[in-house]
Amino acid sequence: xxxxxxxxxxxxxxxxxxxxxxxxxxxxxxxxxxxxxxxxxxxxxxxxxxxxxxxxxxxxxxxxxxxxxxxxxxxxxxxxxxxxxxxxxxxxxxxxxxxxxxxxxxxxxxxxxxxxxxxxxxxxxxxxxxxxxxxxxxxxxxxxxxxxxxxxxxxxxxxxxxxxxxxxxx
Amino acid sequence: xxxxxxxxxxxxxxxxxxxxxxxxxxxxxxxxxxxxxxxxxxxxxxxxxxxxxxxxxxxxxxxxxxxxxxxxxxxxxxxxxxxxxxxxxxxxxxxxxxxxxxxxxxxxxxxxxxxxxxxxxxxxxxxxxxxxxxxxxxxxxxxxxxxxxxxxxxxxxxxxxxxxxxxxxxxxxxxxxxxxxxxxxxxxxxxxxxxxxxxxxxxxxxxxxxxxxxxxxxxxxxxxxxxxxxxxxxxxxxxxxxxxxxxxxxxxxxxxxxxxxxxxxxxxxxxxxxxxxxxxxxxxxxxxxxxxxxxxxxxxxxxxxxxxxxxxxxxxxxxxxxxxxxxxxxxxxxxxxxxxxxxxxxxxxxxxxxxxxxxxxxxxxxxxxxxxxxxxxxxxxxxxxxxxxxxxxxxxxx
Numbered sequence: 001x002x003x004x005x006x007x008x009x010x011x012x013x014x015x016x017x018x019x020x021x022x023x024x025x026x027x028x029x030x031x032x033x034x035x036x037x038x039x040x041x042x043x044x045x046x047x048x049x050x051x052x053x054x055x056x057x058x059x060x061x062x063x064x065x066x067x068x069x070x071x072x073x074x075x076x077x078x079x080x081x082x083x084x085x086x087x088x089x090x091x092x093x094x095x096x097x098x099x100x101x102x103x104x105x106x107x108x109x110x111x112x113x114x115x116x117x118x119x120x121x122x123x124x125x126x127x128x129x130x131x132x133x134x135x136x137x138x139x140x141x142x143x144x145x146x147x148x149x150x151x152x153x154x155x156x157x158x159x160x161x162x163x164x165x166x167x168x169x170x
Numbered sequence: 171x172x173x174x175x176x177x178x179x180x181x182x183x184x185x186x187x188x189x190x191x192x193x194x195x196x197x198x199x200x201x202x203x204x205x206x207x208x209x210x211x212x213x214x215x216x217x218x219x220x221x222x223x224x225x226x227x228x229x230x231x232x233x234x235x236x237x238x239x240x241x242x243x244x245x246x247x248x249x250x251x252x253x254x255x256x257x258x259x260x261x262x263x264x265x266x267x268x269x270x271x272x273x274x275x276x277x278x279x280x281x282x283x284x285x286x287x288x289x290x291x292x293x294x295x296x297x298x299x300x301x302x303x304x305x306x307x308x309x310x311x312x313x314x315x316x317x318x319x320x321x322x323x324x325x326x327x328x329x330x331x332x333x334x335x336x337x338x339x340x341x342x343x344x345x346x347x348x349x350x351x352x353x354x355x356x357x358x359x360x361x362x363x364x365x366x367x368x369x370x371x372x373x374x375x376x377x378x379x380x381x382x383x384x385x386x387x388x389x390x391x392x393x394x395x396x397x398x399x400x401x402x403x404x405x406x407x408x409x410x411x412x413x414x415x416x417x418x419x420x421x422x423x424x425x426x427x428x429x430x431x432x433x434x435x436x437x438x439x440x441x442x443x444x445x446x447x448x449x450x451x452x453x454x455x456x457x458x459x460x461x462x463x464x465x466x467x468x469x470x471x472x473x474x475x476x477x478x479x480x481x482x483x484x485x486x487x488x489x490x491x492x493x494x495x496x497x498x499x500x501x502x503x504x505x506x507x508x509x510x511x512x513x514x515x516x517x518x519x520x521x522x523x524x525x526x527x528x529x530x531x532x533x534x535x536x537x538x539x540x541x542x543x544x545x546x547x548x549x550x551x552x553x554x555x556x557x558x559x560x561x562x563x564x565x566x567x568x
Contacts, residue, residue: 008223008366009350009378011202015224016231018194023236024244025187027173028251028566030195032279033299037568040303057310074568076185080192081199081279082286088200089287097288100207100275107290114207114291117274118281118298119305120266125278125568126306127263127317130253132277133195134568135260137225139253141232143338145322145330146253146260151229153264155213158271162214165272169211 019141028073029138033125035078041069074134102169113168128153171463172245173564196283205284207275207291214272216360219353219367226346234385237339241395246463248396251566252324259317274298336389343386347379400457403491414490415502417477419514420532422504423539426450426546432473438480438489439508447516450546452479457489460496464562469498476500482507515539 005011022030038061045052045062052058061069069075089095101110125131128150130139136154139147175184202224203209212218239245271277276284276295284292310317328338357365402408425433426449435452437444444454453468460469469476476493478501480486486503493501504511513519518540521533 005203005220006201007370008202008220009227009375011198012224012227013231015195015198015202015228016235018191018198019228019232020235020239021194022191023232023250024172024239025179025191026175026184027249027564028175029253030191030279031566031568032277032282033303034568036278036296036299037303040300040307043300044304044307055307055310056314057307071185073184073188073566076188077192077195078279078282080189080194081196081282083189084193084196084198085200085205085283085286086196087193088197089205092201094200094205094287097290099290101291102208102211110291111294113273114275114294115298115301117270117272117276118278118295118300119302120270120298121274121276121278121295122270122299122302123306124263124266124268124270126303127256127259128267129256129260129263130568131267131279132225132271133279135253137229137232138566140229140342141236142247142250142252143233143236143326143328143335144253144255145325145327146255148327149255149257149260150264150267153261154267154271154277157265157268158214159268161269161272166215168273169208169275170215 016141019138023138023141026073029134029141030077031074031130031134031138032078032081033122033131034134035072035074036122037126038069038072038075045069102167105168110168124154171243172239173250175564176562177463195279196286199280199283200287204280205287205289205292207284207289210277210280211272211275216353216356217365219357222353223350226349230343230346230382233339233342234389237335237389237392241392243395246461248458248462249563251564252326253567254324255322256318257320257322259319334390335394336392339389340386343382343389347383350375350379396458396461399492399495400488403495404488409484409487409491412487412491412494414487416483416505417475417502418505419511420535420539422477422511423515423543424535427539427542433475433477434468434471435477435479436489436493437508438478438485443481443508447547448550449479449511450543450550455489457492460489460492469493469496472500474500475502477502477504479504479511480507482509515543 019030022028041052041058041061044058052062086095099107099110101107121131125135128135129146130136130150132154135150136147139150141147179187199205203220204224209218209220213221236245236247240247267277274295276292278299281292281295281299285296326335328335331338354367354370357367435449437448437452437454438457439454441454441456448454455465459465476498478486478490478493480489483503483506486507490501490503515536518536521536523529
């Protein structure tokens, strides 16, 4: 049983091949935030259908004649990510319920910031039309300007804010 | 020729494909160590540059593959999804995401992957993501105008920078290799004892870096296949040395009037001209369109004569030779081009007798063809003439 990670360049090469296979077979790239959006849209539609249909944002995805938002390419792809991540954790003996955080951060504080971070990331991904996978990585692979802007904005901003968040990680 | 969606792989099967590709995606992310928020955050503090290494290598690998497959004609890069740019929203969104990254320690894809192996903080991140989209949707009217602003379409980065595709690919590769070397030095300085890069075999990594740079140099000299073929067949010398079949205007007019089923007029004039006046049963195509898969069914019928009609013969020859280069047969140009067809049939100038004994027959035929064809054009306009299938671009994105 091995618990060390793969050489990052080799992992990057394989990740690139998965993305290339995706573009070659389906003509589109990988993504993640889009599937999270689909799940939210489906949930809102399930709980409050009329609210969803009347909403200027959710309403564009639901309504008569539209497929269930969960029957989307990215939802199936992200379900695969869950399966693939689990298989990898299984073969590398990394399956364990654990909270990972910086040395000076309590689990509860870590959960709070993870939630805030997740919310911000998802909100940002709406404006950029994708996250690190859907906009930056997949966008760069097809040489779209949007992909490079997303990459530079995400990492540039991360470095700009890193100083203020240093107590979370160092 | 890729992509296989939607004509070879149906929408239903595509979902199965998504599940399989996603499994590969998740597996590689986890193996790379992207299921660890400490590792992901390390890129911003210099103690672990795994994110940069994996991310840039993946981007360069996929980009190189797309360029090579496109060059070999195995992938139609004109129809694959290119993320459109909404300039200012994209920057603002990226800044918000960067903040989310440094606070949360994950991005959406990696959080799902980490949640899969039991990382509780990742589960909170995913929950936060769901909450974030919900809030975004609820408050959408506050920024819907901004959300749709500065739309620039699916622009390409090398066009934005005003350089060639190959040169950009080389520069990206050079920047990636340079960043790999520099960050390895930084990482070893920040953490002298447990930097991940201490485990690297230096000689192998340098060799790989040189190999990748060589690939980058190749891209500078590797033209885009479509551009290359079009410029080849547009070269006057190439045109002069490649004879073409030509059909006379009267013959084409006769075949149109006769409703001859085995001809197909490929109108290569600009689409504005085509919109003004289209001959019955003709299809409009710019040279670049002719590479598309949609044309295979039309162009590969050998018993159908493909009449390439342009504004002039030179324009016709370029498309004719391109089609020939793509392997299509039974082609012909129209003698004198549309200009001559227009002057002879559609808006005839006074008939000039040639002294042949058929002169009166020809004159009579042209008058009849004039009325018939104009009527056919008017009819097909009323019916909403069968326009060519516009090339379907694949939809994607988040």
